[in-house]
Amino acid sequence: MRFNVFKNTVLLFVLVMISCANKKGDKKPQNSVAEQTEKQQILKETQNDNSIIVGANQTENYLPLLQGKHIGIVANQTSVIFKTDNTYTHLVDSLATLKIDIKTVFAPEHGFRGKADAGEHVKDGIDKKTGIPIISLYGDNKKPKPEQLDNLDLVIFDIQDVGARFYTYISTLHYVMEACAEQGIPVLILDRPNPNGHYVDGPTLDINNKSFVGMHPIPVVHGMTIGEYAKMINGEKWLNNGIQCELNVIPIKNYTHQSSYSLPIKPSPNLPNDTAINLYPSLCFFEGTNVNAGRGTDNQFQIFGSPFLNPKVFTFSYTPRSNTGAKYPKHENKLCYGINLTQTKPLNHLNLQWLIDAYNNTKDKSAFFNNFFIKLAGTKKLQEQIESGLSADAIRASWTDDLNSFKHIRRKYLLYN
Structure with a gap:
């Protein structure tokens, strides 16, 4: 069944930990509660399908693009490189260790470490671990200002999405691409799987209702990865004045839209599993x-x-x-x-x-x-349909033409089957 692999791994780990604690408890003190919690958290935050290789893990394909350049990174807690021992390092930490010149981290809704409430104001700051300035792209500053991109040669976008129109990371993607296009700065997407990428459904946005929770004329569930969606933003000329961003996508290896993939890290505080x-x-x-x-x-x-x-x-x-x-x-x-x-x-x-x-x-x-x-x-139509007493089947039937039209457009931008 879809998503079960990770849950079974968690159960196995817990049983092993209990067994080890019972056997070793008499010989030396057990780990502190904080240490045990940290280990359990690391387990929750590990990639569970080794056949799928996310873009960030393919360092051989993008490190040459970063050498000698001033880099900006759009990232949060999901922006990690997975290790073979079922741990991970944050992309920013890894690149800083490799002496890549990261000038700025741009943080989306929920912040760089992903702990802020939905809609909560996220402040600019300094990353305590690396000393790199953090600029919030949520609140009044959704689109990077020209001065915030000054002296950058390349911007990396590496954030785990969940494939819903109102999940605001794709809106942040739009504004980053638009700002970079206006300044002539290339954008590099490190692609990740879409856990809801196996279907397309829902009412299509009327552009008159455009907002940060819905910027493009797409259904609620679009069935695309961040990389594919970025290609669509460019190709459909949704950026301001139809400009296009210089875009490079590092695709996921061994992935299709029907692949079973359990997100190893919570994409936001209120999506825990x-x-x-x-x-x-x-x-x-x-x-x-x-x-x-x-x-x-x-x-x-x-x-x-x-x-x-x-x-x-x-x-x-x-x-x-x-x-x-x-x-x-x-x-x-x-x-x-x-x-x-x-x-x-x-x-x-x-x-x-x-x-x-x-x-x-x-x-x-x-x-x-x-x-x-x-x-x-x-x-406005969905509320009117519900208030008028239409059945779920009748409402869904009313989406058919728009969904078929979107799927036809979507095919042009797919990187995966």
């Missing part, structure tokens, strides 16, 4: 409603609920609390009624039924949707 990542395109619609999508729990984007849903229909309950990645979750400290989806089988399409059922069973339908919903959906 494979199930959350798989459900995210479907459950993120709740961010534009009065329903909590699991923020403030340990099951982010794996459960949903609200105080306003009918407890006779939605029998699962939980209470969101302030936690890492959700300092002020929706319905904080309030009992929510909803559904537990943690055991749901992996999806290969968007699920609208959960959204429709929640709308049909809420106490006050007029308060269900908020203004953010149209930005997430990319169109």
Whole structure:
């Protein structure tokens, strides 16, 4: 089954650790709690499919492009080079060790270390480990300013995406490409797998609803890697005034869009595991409603609920609390009624039924949707269809022509089968 390899590896590791602790506990002190936690975290953050080689690991293909140049890097906690011993080093640390002249790190939403809440302001700063300046590309400064690119010869973009239109890393990609194109600076993409790259689905964005959570006329689930998507941005001339960025992509080896790939590092604080990542395109619609999508729990984007849903229909309950990645979750400290989806089988399409059922069973339908919903959906039509009582199948049927049109365009930019 898709995504199971990594989970089995985690279980095996835990059992081995317990066994070793029992055998060695009498001979010498056990590791501190902090050390054990660090080891467990390293295990969670290791590549589990050795046949797939991400772009960053192919140093022989891009180090010659960096020698003697001033480099900028768009990176976060996922920007790593995997080692054969199931550990990793951060791309920035590795290149700094190799004396590559990194002038600036540009950080997307959630920051360079990936710990900030969704939508939280991320400040500029200095990386404590390397001393390299960090410039935030979230908040008021989504697009690098000319002076922030001054003296750079090349910008590397290496961030793990999850393949949903409203996941803002592809918006950051757009602005980086645009700024670099305007300054005549090449962009190098170190490509990584798309965990939701096995399907294309959802309503297509109406450009009148363009925002940072949806900048291009694409479906919610686009089925492309960052490298492929960058090629589409260029090829469809979506950058300002139709300019094009000088682009070079280091492709993934041994990867297809049907490859099973479990993300070894959380791409953001509220996508903690494979199930959350798989459900995210479907459950993120709740961010534009009065329903909590699991923020403030340990099951982010794996459960949903609200105080306003009918407890006779939605029998699962939980209470969101302030936690890492959700300092002020929706319905904080309030009992929510909803559904537990943690055991749901992996999806290969968007699920609208959960959204429709929640709308049909809420106490006050007029308060269900908020203004953010149209930005997430990319169109006013989806809300109107739900409010008019259309079934999930009827709504999905209305996407057919747009999806077929997008898939035809998408083929031109695919690097993988």
